[in-house]
Amino acid sequence: MENVFDYEDIQLIPAKAVVNSRSECDTSVDFGGRTFKLPVVPANMQTIIDENIAINLAENNYFYIMHRFQPETRLDFVKDMQARGLYASISVGVKPEEYEFVQQLAAERLIPEYITIDVAHGHANSVINMIQYIKKQLPASFVIAGNVGTPEAVRELEHAGADATKVGIGPGKVCITKIKTGFGTGGWQLAALRWCAKAATKPIIADGGIRTHGDIAKSVRFGASMVMIGSLFAGHEESPGQTVETDGKLYKEYFGSASEFQKGEKKNVEGKKMFVEYRGSLKDTLVEMEQDLQSAISYAGGDKLSAIRTVDYVIVKNSIFNGDKVY
Ligand SMILES: NC(=O)C1=CN([C@@H]2O[C@H](COP(=O)(O)OP(=O)(O)OC[C@H]3O[C@@H](n4cnc5c(N)ncnc54)[C@H](OP(=O)(O)O)[C@@H]3O)[C@@H](O)[C@H]2O)C=CC1
Numbered sequence: 001m002e003n004v005f006d007y008e009d010i011q012l013i014p015a016k017a018v019v020n021s022r023s024e025c026d027t028s029v030d031f032g033g034r035t036f037k038l039p040v041v042p043a044n045m046q047t048i049i050d051e052n053i054a055i056n057l058a059e060n061n062y063f064y065i066m067h068r069f070q071p072e073t074r075l076d077f078v079k080d081m082q083a084r085g086l087y088a089s090i091s092v093g094v095k096p097e098e099y100e101f102v103q104q105l106a107a108e109r110l111i112p113e114y115i116t117i118d119v120a121h122g123h124a125n126s127v128i129n130m131i132q133y134i135k136k137q138l139p140a141s142f143v144i145a146g147n148v149g150t151p152e153a154v155r156e157l158e159h160a161g162a163d164a165t166k167v168g169i170g171p172g173k174v175c176i177t178k179i180k181t182g183f184g185t186g187g188w189q190l191a192a193l194r195w196c197a198k199a200a201t202k203p204i205i206a207d208g209g210i211r212t213h214g215d216i217a218k219s220v221r222f223g224a225s226m227v228m229i230g231s232l233f234a235g236h237e238e239s240p241g242q243t244v245e246t247d248g249k250l251y252k253e254y255f256g257s258a259s260e261f262q263k264g265e266k267k268n269v270e271g272k273k274m275f276v277e278y279r280g281s282l283k284d285t286l287v288e289m290e291q292d293l294q295s296a297i298s299y300a301g302g303d304k305l306s307a308i309r310t311v312d313y314v315i316v317k318n319s320i321f322n323g324d325k326v327y
């Protein structure tokens with residue numbers, strides 16, 4: 001692999017603006033047959049999304065993926081979303097009981113619009129088999145498979161029938177995979193995204209490592225159709241994580257899906273728990289993300305998201321903060 005870099009090492013180069021106001025820039029994206037307001041999806045983790053957030057996002061034309069950690073609620077979740085006229089987007093694993101669940105959905109003619117196969121090491125026969133099973137039982141569902149970190153994995157999952165792949169092994173804020181195993185895309189996630197995107201013939205979701213809104217534009221530049229974000233979404237009023245007060249300041253709990261807190265046991269732990277600063281309402285963050293992305297599109301010299309995909313860039317190692325803080 002030649003040039004390896006991460007989000008903080010890249011600056012996109014401005015092109016002449018074609019709009020008179022950033023409000024003219026359109027941040028929407030087509031993904032799996034629907035159009036969403038932003039190319040952004042909150043991580044399918046228990047401290048990031050719950051049913052209320054899913055309803056709110058779907059009602060307001062944002063993409064969401066419900067997590068898989070309360071498996072007994074998933075059937076009713078699909079029924080409830082579709083009864084409200086909303087799309088259903090759920091996650092599954094690869095263990096034997098997940099095959100029964102997919103079979104049950106098919107038997108009840110409950111067809112989630114989106115199904116995400118959510119496991120740590122997505123380049124595996126277990127995932128290929130699950131893709132093929134879902135495609136047989138629920139051919140109309142859009143299948144997202146992951147996570148992976150190589151072009152070979154993207155090709156194999158696409159070949160098995162995945163409609164999109166999710167890239168990112170170890171770049172997450174509460175991830176300890178890179179420390180515990182020595183493997184992953186942590187520290188070079190953006191370069192891994194570019195590497196994978198070159199091989200992809202279907203959409204890619206960049207997953208993990210987003211620390212600023214500018215990183216969303218950088219992900220789009222390097223091939224992402226959608227960007228999955230955990231930590232930046234963890235601190236909201238609506239976030240399901242516990243709220244705690246320390247020295248008069250509010251924080252919200254954020255833990256990894258492979259952490260002891262999620263698993264309830266200390267086995268194959270590859271995630272940790274942290275507290276992030278409380279940051280008000282989710283709606284305000286989504287509006288700010290949209291405005292920042294509109295601005296990015298204007299710097300790219302266009303009025304649509306696609307303008308970002310072709311902008312020039314420079315690699316300036318570890319330079320963007322120059323010791324400054326964002327807020
Ligand atoms: N994006 C990332 O970097 C990572 C994300 N996670 C998240 O943590 C959650 C739990 O993931 P996961 O442990 O896969 O889910 P599960 O506990 O549901 O495990 C899925 C299946 O895959 C097996 N498995 C897990 N890891 C590996 C591996 N490295 N190689 C071969 N087989 C494996 C498990 O068996 P067994 O447990 O017996 O090995 C199990 O049969 C998911 O939400 C996942 O997204 C976890 C780590 C990294």
Ligand SMILES: Nc1nc2c(ncn2[C@@H]2O[C@H](COP(=O)(O)O)[C@@H](O)[C@H]2O)c(=O)[nH]1
Nearest residue numbers: 043172173175208209230231256257258271
């Ligand atoms: N290695 C681990 N990765 C995890 C775990 N739980 C979630 N994740 C991944 O992190 C991203 C979110 O990253 P962020 O940088 O935006 O916070 C999430 O979508 C998963 O792919 C875990 O326990 N271990």
